[in-house]
Amino acid sequence: xxxxxxxxxxxxxxxxxxxxxxxxxxxxxxxxxxxxxxxxxxxxxxxxxxxxxxxxxxxxxxxxxxxxxxxxxxxxxxxxxxxxxxxxxxxxxxxxxxxxxxxxxxxxxxxxxxxxxxxxxxxxxxxxxxxxxxxxxxxxxxxxxxxxxxxxxxxxxxxxxxxxxxxxxxxxxxxxxxxxxxxxxxxxxxxx
Amino acid sequence: xxxxxxxxxxxxxxxxxxxxxxxxxxxxxxxxxxxxxxxxxxxxxxxxxxxxxxxxxxxxxxxxxxxxxxxxxxxxxxxxxxxxxxxxxxxxxxxxxxxxxxxxxxxxxxxxxxxxxxxxxxxxxxxxxxxxxxxxxxxxxxxxxxxxxxxxxxxxxxxxxxxxxxxxxxxxxxxxxxxxxxxxxxxxxxxxxxxxxxxxxxxxxxxxxxxxxxxxxxxxxxxxxxxxxxxxxxxxxxxxxxxxxxxxxxxxxxxxxxxxxxxxxxxxxxxxxxxxxxxxxxxxxxxxxxxxxxxxxxxxxxxxxxxxxxxxxxxxxxxxxxxxxxxxxxxxxxxxxxxxxxxxxxxxxxxxxxxxxxxxxxxxxxxxxxxxxxxxxxxxxx
Numbered sequence: 001x002x003x004x005x006x007x008x009x010x011x012x013x014x015x016x017x018x019x020x021x022x023x024x025x026x027x028x029x030x031x032x033x034x035x036x037x038x039x040x041x042x043x044x045x046x047x048x049x050x051x052x053x054x055x056x057x058x059x060x061x062x063x064x065x066x067x068x069x070x071x072x073x074x075x076x077x078x079x080x081x082x083x084x085x086x087x088x089x090x091x092x093x094x095x096x097x098x099x100x101x102x103x104x105x106x107x108x109x110x111x112x113x114x115x116x117x118x119x120x121x122x123x124x125x126x127x128x129x130x131x132x133x134x135x136x137x138x139x140x141x142x143x144x145x146x147x148x149x150x151x152x153x154x155x156x157x158x159x160x161x162x163x164x165x166x167x168x169x170x171x172x173x174x175x176x177x178x179x180x181x182x183x184x185x186x187x188x189x190x191x192x
Numbered sequence: 193x194x195x196x197x198x199x200x201x202x203x204x205x206x207x208x209x210x211x212x213x214x215x216x217x218x219x220x221x222x223x224x225x226x227x228x229x230x231x232x233x234x235x236x237x238x239x240x241x242x243x244x245x246x247x248x249x250x251x252x253x254x255x256x257x258x259x260x261x262x263x264x265x266x267x268x269x270x271x272x273x274x275x276x277x278x279x280x281x282x283x284x285x286x287x288x289x290x291x292x293x294x295x296x297x298x299x300x301x302x303x304x305x306x307x308x309x310x311x312x313x314x315x316x317x318x319x320x321x322x323x324x325x326x327x328x329x330x331x332x333x334x335x336x337x338x339x340x341x342x343x344x345x346x347x348x349x350x351x352x353x354x355x356x357x358x359x360x361x362x363x364x365x366x367x368x369x370x371x372x373x374x375x376x377x378x379x380x381x382x383x384x385x386x387x388x389x390x391x392x393x394x395x396x397x398x399x400x401x402x403x404x405x406x407x408x409x410x411x412x413x414x415x416x417x418x419x420x421x422x423x424x425x426x427x428x429x430x431x432x433x434x435x436x437x438x439x440x441x442x443x444x445x446x447x448x449x450x451x452x453x454x455x456x457x458x459x460x461x462x463x464x465x466x467x468x469x470x471x472x473x474x475x476x477x478x479x480x481x482x483x484x485x486x487x488x489x490x491x492x493x494x495x496x497x498x499x500x501x502x503x504x505x506x507x508x509x510x511x512x513x514x515x516x517x518x519x520x521x522x523x524x525x526x527x528x529x530x531x532x533x534x535x536x537x538x539x540x541x542x543x544x545x546x547x548x549x550x551x552x553x554x555x556x557x558x559x560x561x562x563x564x565x566x567x568x569x570x571x572x573x574x
Binding site: 076077078079080084086087088089092096099100102105106107109111112113114130132134 | 240243244245246282460463464465466497530533534556557559560563
């Protein structure tokens with residue numbers, strides 16, 4: 001009986017590892033015009049956002065990558081991004097959106113500066129906040145507008161220990177980020 | 193046996209339909225375990241709010257609000273509650289009371305009011321929620337409905353997440369809200385406030401909900417809805433006072449104190465992209481504070497960020513007014529630089545960016561401004 005149980009547990013573990021390994025590569029994401037390389041050790045929890053990856057669990061740290069239609073309304077601010085905006089103006093709207101979210105407490109912007117992402121002029125915002133339970137988090141948020149899309153990559157982690165621990169991995173992800181405008185090439189890559 | 197089962201079923205149904213037990217309003221508060229649990233929960237919520245950075249810290253405004261609350265409370269049925277009023281930095285039209293007598297008012301609702309009588313009406317309403325133990329009544333009512341009469345304290349703790357002090361934030365039932373309106377009106381009259389002002393407050397806010405397409409928050413919530421409440425107040429005034437109504441409004445005293453937070457609240461509205469509301473608040477502020485450079489700058493920001501036709505000219509006009517009133521205020525310099533930069537007027541942009549950095553070398557946008565300045569020079573307009 002004990003042997004059977006051990007076998008069953010082993011099978012579950014193997015199945016779990018296989019599924020995690022399968023999700024590790026987020027290259028050429030199907031319905032988006034970008035690709036990124038994910039470092040070893042990061043995985044995608046099945047139950048949450050499609051482009052959210054973590055190493056130790058999303059509550060401790062995550063990287064979220066988004067391509068967002070530029071005219072898609074935000075939840076907390078009525079302001080909208082537009083093509084003619086300077087990165088500083090786009091950053092202002094992102095800050096307004098986050099600061100207006102009632103779940104984000106003690107919000108404080110530490111840095112707001114221009115940044116280049118895959119050669120695109122954008123911005124980076126470094127901010128800290130607490131959630132309703134009082135846990136402190138730190139976020140590094142990169143964004144830029146290209147065509148009709150707003151691309152953003154953010155690294156969010158528990159302020160204590162985790163933010164510093166995995167920031168290098170995020171920088172690696174950021175430097176691997178590419179906008180793939182040729183959707184035909186993307187389709188071929190997916191077929192392979 | 194069949195009859196016994198039938199009697200039991202009918203018994204359960206009758207118990208389910210029974211009106212919740214009324215809680216006698218006595219001077220002895222925290223009389224039982226349930227109420228102690230509510231107060232503990234209220235304390236936890238207070239602690240969370242105190243550490244959240246959402247409270248508006250202004251001792252003068254708090255003292256003013258506490259003085260009005262004390263006047264209203266002097267005629268209430270539970271003098272043993274100590275009321276404490278706190279202001280929340282939130283542009284929505286809301287207020288709520290915790291069962292332990294701590295009342296939170298959002299900056300949004302404070303800045304929309306016109307006078308002290310309206311404020312008194314709102315505070316009186318919240319005071320009644322505490323003195324008439326509405327949290328406890330809401331809790332017991334839920335207990336009856338869920339037939340959770342035998343709940344242990346631990347189970348009650350779970351219920352508190354749905355009712356209890358949470359009810360004070362999310363709103364009470366129609367009956368409790370109506371009681372708070374009715375008794376609150378009496379408290380305002382006894383404190384010598386003009387009770388008709390509650391109607392003006394309702395009207396003012398109803399217009400704003402319609403204008404902004406906002407769902408009514410709980411203070412003017414759907415139980416009962418605002419139209420019903422206006423009708424109720426009209427009926428009470430006619431029945432009880434038969435047209436013989438007087439009372440103070442204290443408009444000037446109210447405006448002089450509350451206008452302090454108007455600009456901060458307008459900034460919060462601007463953040464949410466509520467341009468019209470923000471503009472109206474700043475313009476109202478400017479009628480009493482004609483030479484306030486911050487207000488003109490904020491008005492400029494509202495126009496710049498809204499970005500409609502003619503807004504550019506309106507933004508520049510307000511930034512220039514702000515600079516003329518206070519040349520050492522860096523923000524309008526930065527905004528002027530940005531507008532000229534986007535318009536391709538690099539020489540003008542450079543001048544304003546430079547003056548901004550001179551006035552505020554450590555501004556958080558420093559890196560952007562330095563980038564713009566480099567481009568102004570490389571474009572041959574330096």
